[in-house]
Amino acid sequence: MEKGIREMFTRRVQRARRYRALILAASTFVGAAAIQPAFAEVAPYDLVTPVAEYKIYVTESVQKLVTETRAFTEAVKAGNLDKAKALFAPTRTHYEAIEPIAELFSDLDASIDSRADDHEQAEKDPGFTGFHRIEYGLFEQKSTEGLTPYADKLMADVLELQKRIASLTFPPDKVVGGAAVLMEEVAATKISGEEDRYSHTDLWDFDANSAGSKKIFDLFRPLIEKDDKAFVSKVEANFAKVDKILDKYKTKDGFETYDKLTDADRKVLAGAVNTLAEDLSTLRGKLGLG
Numbered sequence: 001m002e003k004g005i006r007e008m009f010t011r012r013v014q015r016a017r018r019y020r021a022l023i024l025a026a027s028t029f030v031g032a033a034a035i036q037p038a039f040a041e042v043a044p045y046d047l048v049t050p051v052a053e054y055k056i057y058v059t060e061s062v063q064k065l066v067t068e069t070r071a072f073t074e075a076v077k078a079g080n081l082d083k084a085k086a087l088f089a090p091t092r093t094h095y096e097a098i099e100p101i102a103e104l105f106s107d108l109d110a111s112i113d114s115r116a117d118d119h120e121q122a123e124k125d126p127g128f129t130g131f132h133r134i135e136y137g138l139f140e141q142k143s144t145e146g147l148t149p150y151a152d153k154l155m156a157d158v159l160e161l162q163k164r165i166a167s168l169t170f171p172p173d174k175v176v177g178g179a180a181v182l183m184e185e186v187a188a189t190k191i192s193g194e195e196d197r198y199s200h201t202d203l204w205d206f207d208a209n210s211a212g213s214k215k216i217f218d219l220f221r222p223l224i225e226k227d228d229k230a231f232v233s234k235v236e237a238n239f240a241k242v243d244k245i246l247d248k249y250k251t252k253d254g255f256e257t258y259d260k261l262t263d264a265d266r267k268v269l270a271g272a273v274n275t276l277a278e279d280l281s282t283l284r285g286k287l288g289l290g
């Protein structure tokens with residue numbers, strides 16, 4: 001029953017101890033998704049176009065990720081602290097946008113995007129690499145010193161990701177399930193500000209995570225719209241609610257730091273994202289993928 005989504009959760013739980021609480025939440029969603037009948041009108045063939053279009057979206061995002069990671073890592077290696085700090089958040093958005101399918105490249109997800117507490121010796125752990133290791137140097141130690149090997153590794157990992165994406169098949173259940181899992185991760189853990197704990201650029205990530213999940217929803221929406229208008233409207237209203245809160249914190253270059261988010265807004269945001277996660281988790285069932 002619901003093996004795909006359970007595996008997805010399992011792997012994510014393995015990736016980070018902090019997901020432990022999600023198992024409970026997951027089983028609730030799995031139960032809900034399992035009893036959801038698929039709409040008779042959705043044939044497997046109907047999934048081909050949205051999946052193909054999603055692959056284009058991912059390919060384009062990864063192309064931007066490669067270009068911007070090059071500029072970011074070059075700034076790090078050149079010792080240009082201010083420039084590297086300024087490029088950190090915008091560069092990451094192209095990775096965060098494709099995070100719904102991170103499970104399809106979980107080894108690279110770990111080396112590109114893991115947090116210090118995914119590693120035994122935290123910040124001192126030699127296995128702690130990627131964006132957040134560099135973030136630690138730039139924003140916490142306020143220096144580019146010693147970051148060259150991490151910059152080189154990040155660039156190599158991002159190029160490897162691009163290579164892999166090119167030949168990757170995208171199983172529709174993983175794509176659709178991934179959007180729900182990511183929203184659940186935002187609601188359960190990212191909402192604490194744990195992801196960008198040194199730079200506090202979390203709102204950039206939320207925006208990209210939400211856009212990346214909405215992209216998936218938008219691509220599959222035509223298949224369910226006729227049969228479940230109320231569902232579609234509800235999901236759209238919650239995506240709009242998330243956008244509206246994020247809009248309040250937009251600056252001319254991006255977003256305010258996470259500490260500016262008021263408790264009231266954080267609550268509304270968490271509520272909307274939680275409901276999105278629940279609703280999106282029924283999408284697989286609705287599409288006959290359950």
Ligand SMILES: [Cu+2]
Pocket residue numbers: 096099113195
């Ligand atoms: Cu991330």
